Amino acid sequence: MDLRQLSYVVAVVDEGGMTRAAAAIGVAQPTLSQAIRSLEAELGVELFHRVGRTVQLSAAGAALVAPARAALRDAATARAAVAAVAGLEAGHLDLVSLPTLAVHPLAELIGRFRAAHPAVTVRLHEPDDPAAVERQVREGAAELGCTELPVAEDLVTVPLAEQEYVALVPSDRRSTVGRSPSVTMTDLARLPFITTPVGTSARRQLDERLAAAGVVATIAVETDHREAIAPLVRAGAGVAIVPGDVAAAARGAGADVVPLRPRLVRRIGLVHRDGPLSPAAHRLVQLAVGDGRGRRRPPPRRR
Known part of the structure; x- marks a missing residue:
């Protein structure tokens, strides 16, 4: 063989x-x-x-x-x-990331890596399921993954940031969910939701939050295209829960950004298999850790 x-x-x-x-x-x-x-x-x-x-x-x-x-x-x-x-004058680096994390914080990190090593090609794949990110890293299809933490204990983690979710509400329906500075899931459920399909990371966040609040919500639109969510909210199709950086770009022109109560925050980071990394992957991890954003956490050793 x-x-x-x-x-x-x-x-x-x-x-x-x-x-x-x-x-x-x-x-x-x-x-x-x-x-x-x-x-x-x-x-x-x-x-x-x-x-x-x-x-x-x-x-x-x-x-x-x-x-x-x-x-x-x-x-x-x-x-x-x-x-x-x-000196990393050739080669490629395979990354896998949840779609929203590919935009932030991974895009900025990749940009800095490419500025330092322009001869290295970065290949980025974006499954919409945290389990798929872990699986692709574990099986070797990608060397580094960017996903929600925590992950399975056999993977090494490099914490990067915290990402807060907020509500995106049609401006002309703001009074329907109340005028307080923040809203609960019960408030939001007065309007139908725009979300991604069952099985995606964003849908899991929504379903878990609704279940915790004991709320049954109406789903107005399911879409595979996250870029469509903000325009759909602005068009009055419903409300959505989105990462804060996504909401900030959609603020105004028909959409209000409203904090959630209680807050919904997810920890995100890089993950890789336990063992030596390629020079390109090692350098990307160095950039992440060197920012002071994260610290490499190896998996626990079995006794």
């Missing part, structure tokens, strides 16, 4: 077929197919079920994918460590 074979397996999974995988990584399909067959012969199992011109992961293949990603990530880290003396 070698890294080339593992990279071919991962490529077939990511691209959804051998033809597309071969094209994506720049090898002839017979070469890729033969390498996978050799690996299957070595392991004594089928990694893919071949159905006509399509392939499907077998149970054994599915079990191999995460370790294969981790092995490829570790190999990339080793290569990058050797090249570190070149």
Whole structure:
């Protein structure tokens, strides 16, 4: 078993077929197919079920994918460590982040990293579920993640900031939720809500807060596009709970920003696997910690 074979397996999974995988990584399909067959012969199992011109992961293949990603990530880290003396003059850094955190605080951190290391390409992926962020980091699909804290104990955390949520209310409906300087979930539930679909981080925050208040709310609009929430509020479609930095950009022109009572604050930070980081990832963590924003917290050691 070698890294080339593992990279071919991962490529077939990511691209959804051998033809597309071969094209994506720049090898002839017979070469890729033969390498996978050799690996299957070595392991004594089928990694893919071949159905006509399509392939499907077998149970054994599915079990191999995460370790294969981790092995490829570790190999990339080793290569990058050797090249570190070149001063980060090449390479890439894979990040994964919740969408709202990619805007703040991650964008500013990436900007500073890129200013210092313009030859390093940053590849950012944005799943909408904290569990997906943890999973991609754990499996090696990304080296660093930006997500809500706390996370599972097997990951190292670097606290970055606290993010406060506020209510965004249509200006012409402000009196409906009361005129006090802050509002409760009971106040907000007098109007329908605009939110993201079930399973997303923002929806979980809303549902948990409503449940804690014992309030049953009406959902007016569910949208995958967070950028649509503020315009929908301004148009009078309903109220929303959004991060403060998002609300600040939407203030005025038909929307009022109102603090929540009690406050809703989430802690956010970087996470990575326990172990050595590539030079690029190490530098990004250094920037975060050097700000005084966070302190690296390794996972607890098992006794």
